[in-house]
Amino acid sequence: MTTAYDWTGRIGDVWAAEWRRTDRSFTNLTPHLNAAILATAPLRTRKIIDIGCGAGATTLATAQALPTTTVTGIDLSPNLIEIAKHRAEAQANASFECADITVVAPSHASVDLYVSRHGVMFFTNPTAAFATLAEAAAPDASLVFSCFAERAANRWATETIIATGGDADAPTSITPGPFAFADPRYVADILATSGWHAAAPQRIDFAYRAGEGSDSVTDAVDYFRRIGPAASAIRDAAPEERERHIARLTEVCARHSNGDTVEFPAAAWIWTARKSAE
Ligand SMILES: C[S@@+](CC[C@H](N)C(=O)[O-])C[C@H]1O[C@@H](n2cnc3c(N)ncnc32)[C@H](O)[C@@H]1O
Numbered sequence: 001m002t003t004a005y006d007w008t009g010r011i012g013d014v015w016a017a018e019w020r021r022t023d024r025s026f027t028n029l030t031p032h033l034n035a036a037i038l039a040t041a042p043l044r045t046r047k048i049i050d051i052g053c054g055a056g057a058t059t060l061a062t063a064q065a066l067p068t069t070t071v072t073g074i075d076l077s078p079n080l081i082e083i084a085k086h087r088a089e090a091q092a093n094a095s096f097e098c099a100d101i102t103v104v105a106p107s108h109a110s111v112d113l114y115v116s117r118h119g120v121m122f123f124t125n126p127t128a129a130f131a132t133l134a135e136a137a138a139p140d141a142s143l144v145f146s147c148f149a150e151r152a153a154n155r156w157a158t159e160t161i162i163a164t165g166g167d168a169d170a171p172t173s174i175t176p177g178p179f180a181f182a183d184p185r186y187v188a189d190i191l192a193t194s195g196w197h198a199a200a201p202q203r204i205d206f207a208y209r210a211g212e213g214s215d216s217v218t219d220a221v222d223y224f225r226r227i228g229p230a231a232s233a234i235r236d237a238a239p240e241e242r243e244r245h246i247a248r249l250t251e252v253c254a255r256h257s258n259g260d261t262v263e264f265p266a267a268a269w270i271w272t273a274r275k276s277a278e
Contacts, residue, residue: 071095
């Protein structure tokens with residue numbers, strides 16, 4: 001799979017090294033997604049797939065909440081899958097597979113529920129991908145996923161972009177990318193044309209946790225130097241410019257520090273859809 005996001009390579013490896021801090025960044029979003037998953041799971045749910053499971057947080061939480069259901073996390077990154085397997089080794093109903101969901105979905109038919117925390121906006125061809133998921137789904141299957149809302153509402157992105165010399169008003173890519181599913185009309189069209197009947201998405205405004213602990217500002221700066229839009233700007237800058245970027249990033253994180261935590265305003269959509277009648 002060729003995308004701007006190299007999940008099987010460097011980006012997947014950084015996410016694997018940083019899985020605790022990426023999980024933590026979603027601390028205030030995850031309970032909303034997990035509640036939507038449990039509210040949507042069909043009564044006789046037997047098979048759930050977590051799309052782009054990363055280090056397995058959603059797979060694990062779902063498997064714990066639904067112990068008689070089989071939950072399989074699927075991700076492109078071998079390093080993330082290794083971490084997920086290790087985290088869930090005591091959870092007998094959770095398993096993991098390193099694969100492209102758009103390739104292996106048919107071998108998992110029939111799926112009762114697909115879930116995903118921020119994994120689906122990286123599909124190269126989202127309409128084809130969701131159509132493949134629908135074909136592999138049981139007749140009454142559902143889909144629940146989260147994705148970021150517009151970048152302007154995600155100040156962890158805009159402020160770190162500006163701090164590191166970028167243009168936070170530049171157009172965001174439609175697909176694939178963290179803001180590819182920001183526009184609900186675009187996502188609604190994709191779902192409708194690929195065999196899914198979606199409800200209006202739930203908007204969640206939440207605090208994106210970038211840093212924690214006794215030196216939460218340094219923790220947040222370290223995190224943004226590894227993950228997100230500031231990381232590549234800092235990496236690619238000449239030494240003097242790099243120092244200026246880091247100084248400005250530190251100021252921005254300090255402004256969002258609440259002592260023990262550094263949190264930025266953020267917004268996401270939670271989508272729920274049912275497989276359309278054939
Ligand atoms: C932003 S990360 C989210 C990871 C995890 N769901 C979480 O919440 O921590 C997106 C994940 O989707 C995975 N991914 C993207 N496209 C995929 C595909 N076609 N099949 C399987 N995994 C995919 C990536 O490898 C990456 O781990």
